[in-house]
Amino acid sequence: MSQYKIPVIAGDGIGPEIIAEGRKVIDAAGEVYGFDVDWIDYPHGADHYLKTGELISEDTLKELNTFDNIYLGSIGDPRIAPGVLEKGILLAARFYFDQYINLRPIKLLEGVWCPIKDKTPEDIDFTVVRENTEDFYIGIGGRAKRGESKAVLEVERTLYNARFGLDIETDSEEIGYQVGMISKEGTQRVIKYAFELAVGRYRHVSSVDKANVLTDIYGFWREEFESVASGYPDVTTDFNFVDAVTMWFVKNPEFFDVVVTPNMFGDIITDLGAMVQGGLGLAPGGNINPEGTSMFEPIHGSAPKYTGMNRANPIATIWAGAMMVEQMGEKDAADAIVAAIERDIKEAKVLTKDMGGSSGTSDIGDEIARLVKEMA
Ligand code: IPM
Ligand code: MN
Numbered sequence: 612m613s614q615y616k617i618p619v620i621a622g623d624g625i626g627p628e629i630i631a632e633g634r635k636v637i638d639a640a641g642e643v644y645g646f647d648v649d650w651i652d653y654p655h656g657a658d659h660y661l662k663t664g665e666l667i668s669e670d671t672l673k674e675l676n677t678f679d680n681i682y683l684g685s686i687g688d689p690r691i692a693p694g695v696l697e698k699g700i701l702l703a704a705r706f707y708f709d710q711y712i713n714l715r716p717i718k719l720l721e722g723v724w725c726p727i728k729d730k731t732p733e734d735i736d737f738t739v740v741r742e743n744t745e746d747f748y749i750g751i752g753g754r755a756k757r758g759e760s761k762a763v764l765e766v767e768r769t770l771y772n773a774r775f776g777l778d779i780e781t782d783s784e785e786i787g788y789q790v791g792m793i794s795k796e797g798t799q800r801v802i803k804y805a806f807e808l809a810v811g812r813y814r815h816v817s818s819v820d821k822a823n824v825l826t827d828i829y830g831f832w833r834e835e836f837e838s839v840a841s842g843y844p845d846v847t848t849d850f851n852f853v854d855a856v857t858m859w860f861v862k863n864p865e866f867f868d869v870v871v872t873p874n875m876f877g878d879i880i881t882d883l884g885a886m887v888q889g890g891l892g893l894a895p896g897g898n899i900n901p902e903g904t905s906m907f908e909p910i911h912g913s914a915p916k917y918t919g920m921n922r923a924n925p926i927a928t929i930w931a932g933a934m935m936v937e938q939m940g941e942k943d944a945a946d947a948i949v950a951a952i953e954r955d956i957k958e959a960k961v962l963t964k965d966m967g968g969s970s971g972t973s974d975i976g977d978e979i980a981r982l983v984k985e986m987a
Pocket of ligand 2: 882
């Protein structure tokens with residue numbers, strides 16, 4: 612019997628409720644597919660921050676770095692200013708563990724209501740590979756008042772360091788600026804990952820950028836895309852501007868196989884992708900470092916107003932759990948979890964309110980866990 616140790620950050624809002632269901636389903640899968648998980652709880656999130664002042668310390672990150680996978684609920688709390696927890700915990704972890712892939716499958720499961728008329732599960736089955744460590748997410752920028760000032764902006768990473776020394780001079784009352792940056796190494800590795808993924812699928816990779824306006828940063832992205840693509844003559848490609856791709860996701864989702872995109876556009880288009888596949892309650896994601904520590908989470912937020920109501924849909928978290936189980940090397944168990952989710956939805960007896968049902972969060976976990984065992 613294989614043994615796994617998995618740290619869990621349940622986080623804020625509905626996080627603890629949905630994570631409990633994900634654990635329940637993975638435990639059930641372990642029983643039938645022959646593995647056992649030792650879950651290790653970490654308290655990080657809003658309450659822990661308010662109590663101790665710690666977002667997530669270097670020591671904790673170092674400790675977490677010794678594990679292969681982390682299971683994450685959701686981060687975000689209305690008592691704390693926007694950005695503090697998101698940057699201090701979620702982005703800190705993505706960067707510290709160098710999780711340069713944000714893998715977001717956009718797959719319409721059978722039985723799920725799709726907001727796009729006449730589209731079926733055959734039409735909606737693609738994967739967004741979102742770069743997860745660079746672009747406008749690197750977190751450097753500032754504000755400057757009228758007159759002259761200086762600033763130093765620095766990015767320190769395992770892959771590389773970059774430093775910008777700025778001499779600012781403005782006659783505006785005040786300016787705000789944010790520097791977006793991508794690197795050759797960072798861009799090539801994510802695009803390569805997308806091509807490798809496409810080789811095992813339908814052999815098509817779509818690039819998303821805004822190279823017609825942000826020419827320096829995304830012109831560079833395009834060049835790197837072309838250079839990687841030249842090593843995959845059997846994979847077809849196309850380029851999309853981000854505004855146009857939002858239209859194509861709705862108009863012709865069947866066109867897409869693997870979509871690779873810089874960080875910020877990836878954030879935006881995957882919320883659209885989530886709706887196309889039936890809603891945020893159904894959209895899983897994985898922050899992956901293929902050589903290090905990965906972290907799996909639903910792509911939705913902490914939905915504070917539903918906290919403790921046993922109302923939130925745990926399917927995105929359970930599905931993210933299946934992605935984690937696949938990453939662990941337990942492919943049969945991962946497939947079984949997704950099949951059980953699909954069966955639960957198709958039977959339509961045990962569903963949360965957002966999917967037209969009247970069951971609670973914990974009922975969904977119970978039912979999917981039961982189905983995983985029954986279908987084995
Ligand atoms: C996501 C979220 C995060 C992001 C936020 C919470 C920092 O929106 O995972 O998509 O922007 O990446
Ligand atoms: Mn997002």
